[in-house]
Amino acid sequence: MIVEIGHYTLILACCLSFIQGTIPLYGALNNKGRLMAVSAPAAYGQLFFAILSFAALMYAFVVSDFSVANVARNSHTLKPMLYKISAVWGNHEGSILFWALILSIYGAMVAYFGRNLPKTLHVKVLAIQALVGLGFYLFLLLTSNPFERVYPFPMEGNGLNPLLQDPGLAFHPPLLYMGYVGLSVTFSFAVGALIEGRVDAAWARWVRPWTLLAWCFLTAGITLGSWWAYYELGWGGWWFWDPVENASLMPWLAATALLHSAIVVEKRDTLKSWTVLLAIIAFSFSLLGTFIVRSGVLTSVHAFATDPERGVFILMFLFLVIGGSLLLFALRADKLQPGGLFAPISRESMLVINNLLLSVAAVVVLFGTLYPLLRDAFTGDKITVGPPFFNIAFGFLMIPLLLVMGVGPSVNWKRADLKGLASRLSFVFLTSLAATICFFIISGGGDIMAAVWLGLGLWLALSTLFEWAERIKIFKSGAIKRMSRQPRASLGMSFGHLGLAVAVIGMAGSSFWSTEYQNVMAYGDKAKIGGYELEFIDTDGVTGPNYTAVKASFDVSKEGIFIDTLEPEARVYLTPPMPTTEAAILSTFSGDLFVVIGEANSEGYDRWAVRLYYKPLQIWIWSGVIIMVIGGLISLSDRRFRTGAPKGGKK
């Protein structure tokens, strides 16, 4: 019964989104106040029904109601409760319902926090939001009904992919989706503004907090996924340029660009049409990400629920949303008169370069991801575009980006004095250069690119700190007062840039100086890696709630002093029967020791395949990202965004 209510409320939410997307829009275009008044209540109602629907599905998972096809396919009675719940969004139907739910949450937030927007813009934004939602509801009802029953129903479910049974991955999709779908708000604002024919500083001030919110979620979500891949897949890597990772990186790059170009619109009233276009592109990448993950067009290790038939619907939907909004853009963009002018050396120019590099990076990632597919379709040749390509192509674009990032915040708006700029920053530049060279020589040479990346990270960190110190005039009296009076948005920028610097240093360390040891070990064998000595003590059988495992123990010591015992596991899950590895990781400030245990020899079980990694500065990557997200949140709390703008910080 509850499941049927879920299905019914899903239909109601669908109907309400249709109403919200049409009647108030008609009212706004014909200036009929009564029709426009339907907008916000419809958004709240839609949220209400979407919550009920999602709760019904969650209920079915919690009580393991296997008469629901989706539950039978993806759950199991023995699964811990956390994974019964995370299984709700760990499958195709549930994740799309989850997407629609988040879309309606954002819709209701816009309805509530946007009450003092110009009425017609408010209504239009909500209408676009609802029309996107309508697409998702129809997709659910027509092709992927999560509430479908089976008869006769099975007594036990198939279980969830064991790799997904992990706390990191339980929370990765919600964060990522909050980010993906958050970009729908900026999209709706962009399309709404195109219909209105007006983009101004006030519009940009509206859009920025929503972009920031989406960006924070995206950053956190991507990193959580990356962290999961790092400790769960057991290859010691944290980014594989897998199509699904790329699908989340593209909207992130576009959102980052949007974040910066919206500043130009707000401060200088220029780059307007570009910013609107970017908002459309960012959300298009989000939709494309869903398409890539869900249609199975690129079968990948991440795309657990793939089904090409549904791809046709998504493709049509994509065509309508992206094609339609781009068409509207083409028709209306000329209405957006460019405002403030700027010289080649100016803050605006720096931000244009930022936008150019980030957008090109996003397109290159897209191109590289789709290239094998395109080539296969046109010529029949099969080639692989693997991590080496992306590392080279992406790196090529990130080097100038990091260089400009160090300079950008110190450049004046409109027109800057190049000589003054050079003399102010040359000290920082030379310091980071000298430090890099020293380090390179001390570390005994090696890959020149390692030094380049380390140097870039250092340069970004120092220049960011330098700009902050200069801004608060740190050596003059009253610096503390000035420090506390800094607008939160600028403080957030400093944090964001500094976080990236820390992450880049971590990436350089982990990518270029990591060492690896791979061998067969018997009990009592010793190995040395990254300054640690490990002794393989023994193995033990362990039984979990829905798996059995072999747990190995390694005593770790450094210079003869015992530090810790690491216990990696090799698990075999019962349903579905599948082996996974649980790496044991010893994280320190200077690097991670990563231990994976593999199979034993078939006779005797006294020799085991063991893989050890030492990943220098690995923890810097995660810390850097946390600093970036904190920066985003600080920015979000800026007072300016709250005057007549959404509070944002909610949830």
Add this chain to the structure above:
Amino acid sequence: MRYILSLFVLMTLSFSALAVGVDEVRLADPAEEARAQGLMKQLRCLVCQNQSIVDSDAALAKDLRIIVRERITAGDNDEQALSFMTSRYGDWVLLKPPFDGGTIILWLSPLLLLIVGFYIVYRSQKGRQTKLIVEPLSAKEQSRVNELLKEGNGD
């Protein structure tokens, strides 16, 4: 369903403990084994997604590892070993696409896109740049500026 099944099979193949198994024969010379491992990292496990043959424990990946070691033992240098693999399995086996007529667009795409982007920016700014002349402020504007500056400082 067929897809889910095949995907499942793929995953069972591709994720498991460790690629290089216990019973696998390694090359006696550690330097040669290191070279072999380096080559393996550049080769794709053909039945997996986005995994090198070092990272995969699929049966095919194991066969490929054996072939790589055989090539090294036979005295191939890195280039010869890789070209032996591509002659057998095509360019698909290389994780890094070769730079040739078919991939030149791919490899040059970052540069080309940047040039096009800069050109568009240049064109759109060129027409407007001439207007960037700083006109002196009128007396009224100047007093307004002073007023605002005063407001900003004296809170």
